Amino acid sequence: MNPKREKIFNAAVKKFSEKGTTGTTMKEISQEAGVGKGTLYRYFEDKEDLVSSLMSYGFERLTEVIKREIEGIESATDKIKKVVEVQLEFYKKHCDFCRFLTREFWGYKNKFEENIKEIRSDYTVVIEGIIEEGIEENEFKAKDPEVAAVSLIGMVNLTALHWFMFKGEVAVDKIREEVIDIFLSGMLN
Amino acid sequence: MNPKREKIFNAAVKKFSEKGTTGTTMKEISQEAGVGKGTLYRYFEDKEDLVSSLMSYGFERLTEVIKREIEGIESATDKIKKVVEVQLEFYKKHCDFCRFLTREFWGYKNKFEENIKEIRSDYTVVIEGIIEEGIEENEFKAKDPEVAAVSLIGMVNLTALHWFMFKGEVAVDKIREEVIDIFLSGMLN
Amino acid sequence: MNPKREKIFNAAVKKFSEKGTTGTTMKEISQEAGVGKGTLYRYFEDKEDLVSSLMSYGFERLTEVIKREIEGIESATDKIKKVVEVQLEFYKKHCDFCRFLTREFWGYKNKFEENIKEIRSDYTVVIEGIIEEGIEENEFKAKDPEVAAVSLIGMVNLTALHWFMFKGEVAVDKIREEVIDIFLSGMLN
Amino acid sequence: MNPKREKIFNAAVKKFSEKGTTGTTMKEISQEAGVGKGTLYRYFEDKEDLVSSLMSYGFERLTEVIKREIEGIESATDKIKKVVEVQLEFYKKHCDFCRFLTREFWGYKNKFEENIKEIRSDYTVVIEGIIEEGIEENEFKAKDPEVAAVSLIGMVNLTALHWFMFKGEVAVDKIREEVIDIFLSGMLN
DNA sequence: TATGAATGAGAATTCATTCAT
DNA sequence: AATGAATGAATTCTCATTCAT
Incomplete structure (x- = not known):
């Protein structure tokens, strides 16, 4: 990727995570990125983009x-x-990005909505695929792979964010063990 | 609760869900609520409040x-x-509110931050309590009740929102069965 | 007319005449009018309006x-x-407005173009009507009343503006006599 | 004239006529001319120039x-x-330029103002000269050659532009006959 | 000599908030 | 108490101009 585009991305993630997309001004992003305000508009149509x-x-x-x-x-x-x-490793490494994502994904109508939905779908589908595979192989017993996939994503997503927000860091090992255990074996003794 | 305050709340939820908090103007809320713009400031300090x-x-x-x-x-x-x-019933009934919540909760510095954290904590703690109870009673086997509680919240929260956003409605029955099954018994066959 | 709207109109004419519409900022107009910038947008949709x-x-x-x-x-x-x-009296009295008009009328596509054309047409048609009347009554001999009408407007418009721009004031009496004489009797001896 | 300078001139006339001088960007002109943006500044001091x-x-x-x-x-x-x-032929052939001229001529303070006034004066003076000559030769009867000259220019200028704007083309023959007739013999029967 | 990426001053416009009625 | 006209700080975005290549 173009190095200046990347610089802008990094600056934007940082600011968006701290103050939300609407709470962040293009000026702040440009300053964080160390480029001129106008330069943002060379690499992106507008803020929405x-x-x-x-x-x-x-x-x-x-x-x-x-x-x-x-x-x-x-x-x-x-x-x-x-x-x-x-x-979890991704969340730990890019927790700014993940906070941004969780907050902004459930977004409101915008010109790029369809595009985003597709991308997110890709991600969900990979996990759904693994679950379907497991069902076919008789490893798993889920009735609805989509609910199962989204449930898993939800567990990981919210626990990671919860730790980041309330404890300051994502405790990868602890969360991983417990989440995997619950998801695979359940809570019942 | 004061009926005018409630009218404002209902108008705000509707608008916030549709257009986000920053995308909604105080004027829009006042119009939706059928009151004057100045009246909002009689019932709330400011928009943040x-x-x-x-x-x-x-x-x-x-x-x-x-x-x-x-x-x-x-x-x-x-x-x-x-x-x-x-x-799930709550999400189905107040899906506007839930979208608003998911979006705004992972909020950013504001004067009421501590207040919000406390309230959210209350909610998490109830579920954590049930799990701790289950462990004590030897019904459950979780090592970390907090991870387990947040995991459950994450499963419900994200599946409900996913259904609302991608399918238009929260399929309460289907999600409930599967989520309960996974959480309690796990995926393994 | 609403007195505040009128105040804005007067301020705008003055500034537009001095610096052109695109050379004048909304801020300047608001300062000249002695109102806040936002107030302009209560009375007019936008600058174009x-x-x-x-x-x-x-x-x-x-x-x-x-x-x-x-x-x-x-x-x-x-x-x-x-x-x-x-x-000529109108031009003398409202020379700011007339300069603005001459400059901006031959304008470029904008949302209100049709509206403007209609208004200007009204004005041309009145003069055309007089000429047609004169032809019917056998007072005048013009073959094309539209050319004649626009010619008269052009004579008055440009002489008035020429005087205003190059001499600082519209010499109503001198211009009137000569223009009327030329238009009615022609140049030939 | 330098061929690149001419290319820029032609591109500028076209764009200025379509969108006004302030509505046209230097980039648009450079693209229309098929040269780089920086090149414009090799041939002209700045946009005003x-x-x-x-x-x-x-x-x-x-x-x-x-x-x-x-x-x-x-x-x-x-x-x-x-x-x-x-x-009229000039207006017909270069109507873009003429529209640009009418719009921009009644210009506002700029560093080249005096220069422009002089040039326009040259043009007026030629016609004034013809009229003075006619008066001396007893062909014409005008009292004020300047009013007469500007009147003639106004007639031609506005009728041509009026036709161009409202009918799409300058009807040279029709306008010429009528304008000459009015200017020389007047309207009276 | 020619280019176009980069810049930042400056423009139009919005909107939370105030306050006279 | 309720209102909505008025305000101006703040925001997004544009574009003339510069300058390294």
């Missing part, structure tokens, strides 16, 4: 990493374990 | 309903089942 | 005055004399 | 053509006829 490009970019990176990491893993159970781990 | 009051109010209602509904239920397992059901 | 409203308003006033003044005059010749006199 | 150079250039061409065409013509009457014809 910057926000949605950033969201797409992040989702794509996350989906990419997950796809790459589960490659070669055989059982659906092991794949799920890896997915949880990779996601 | 309106947003955070609304958030507290909603969390309190949800916590209240949950507390009331699990009263008298004996086993932790049944309590969890009820919690999931009540939450 | 302010410009075109002003143009319509001026054309309407001019057309109105002309219509009123020629009422009761019998011969077309006398009517033409009155038209030239009234126009 | 481009506008005023263009205006001077056009006035000079028009004055030049008129001077050349009336050379050798004897009577003032015939010279006036030729002047009207030449002007």
Whole structure:
């Protein structure tokens, strides 16, 4: 990627996470990025485009990493374990981005809405695929793979964010163990 | 509650859900509520206060309903089942409010931050309590009740919102069954 | 007319005449008018609306005055004399407005274009009517009343503006005599 | 003239006529001209200089053509006829330029103001000269040659522009006949 | 000599908030 | 108590101009 575009992305993530997209001004982003205000508009149509490009970019990176990491893993159970781990690591590393994402994803009508939905769908579908596979192989017993996939994402997403917001850091190991255990074996003794 | 305050709350929820808090103007809220713009400032200090009051109010209602509904239920397992059901019904009924909540909760510095954190904590703590109870009673096996509680909230929250956003309505029955099953018994066959 | 709207109109004419519509900022107008910047937007949709409203308003006033003044005059010749006199007086009195008009009328596409064309047409048509009348009464000999009408307007318009720009004031008496003489009797000896 | 300078002139006239000088960006001109944006600044000090150079250039061409065409013509009457014809042809051929001129000429303070006034004066003076000549030769009867000259220019200028704007084309023949007739013989029967 | 990426002053416009009625 | 006209700080975005390549 163009290095200046990347500089802008990094500055935007930081600011958006701290103050929200609407609470952040283009001027602040340009200052954080160390470029002129006008330069933002050379790389992005407008603020909306910057926000949605950033969201797409992040989702794509996350989906990419997950796809790459589960490659070669055989059982659906092991794949799920890896997915949880990779996601938590991603959240820990890019917690600014993840806060931004959680906040802005459930967004309101904007010109890029469809585009975003598609990207997010990609990400959900990967996890859904693993669950379907597990069902076929008789490893898993879920009736509705979509509910199961979104549930898993929800568990990881909210616990990670909860830790980040209330304790200051994502406790990857602790969360991973517990989440995997609950998701795979349930709470019942 | 003061009926005019309630009118304003209802108008605000509707608009905030449609267009976000920053995308909604005080004028729009006043028109939706059928009162003068100045009147809003009689009932709320400023916009920030309106947003955070609304958030507290909603969390309190949800916590209240949950507390009331699990009263008298004996086993932790049944309590969890009820919690999931009540939450999904609440999401279905007040999906505007829930979208607003998810978006605005992971909020950014504002004068009411501490207040909000406390309220949200109340809500988490109720569920954490049920889980702790279940552990004590040897019904549950979780190592970390907090992770477990937030995981459950995350599952319900995200599946409900996912259905609302991508399918237009929250499929309470389907989600409830699957989520309860996963949370209690896990995915493994 | 609303007194605040009028204050804004007067301020806008003055500034537009001095610096052109695009050379004048909304801030300057608001300062000249002694109102807040936001107030301009209570009375006009946007800058374009302010410009075109002003143009319509001026054309309407001019057309109105002309219509009123020629009422009761019998011969077309006398009517033409009155038209030239009234126009020159108007130009002298509102030379700011006239400079603005001449400059901005031959404008470029904008949302109010059709509206403006209609208003200007009204004004041209009045003069065309007098000429047609004169032809019917055998007073005048023009073959094309439209060319004749626009010619007269052009003579008055440009001489008045020329005097204003190059000599600082519109010499009403001198211009009136000569223009009427040329238009009615021609240059030939 | 330098061919690149001419390319820029042509591009600028086209754009200025379509969208006004302030509505046209330097980038648009450079693209229309097929040169880099920076190149414009090699041939013109700044935008103001481009506008005023263009205006001077056009006035000079028009004055030049008129001077050349009336050379050798004897009577003032015939010279006036030729002047009207030449002007109308020029307007028809360069209507973009003429619209630009009418709009921008009644210009506002800028660093090249004096220069422009002089050029325009040149043009007026040629026609004034013809009229003075006619008076001396007893062909014409005007009392004030300046009013007469500006009147003629006004007639031609506004009728041509009126036709261009409201009918899409300058009807040279029709306008010429009528304007010459009015100017020389007047309207009276 | 020619280019176009980068800049930042400045423009139009919005909107939370105030306050006279 | 209720209203909505008025305000101006703040925001997004544009574009003339510069300058390194």
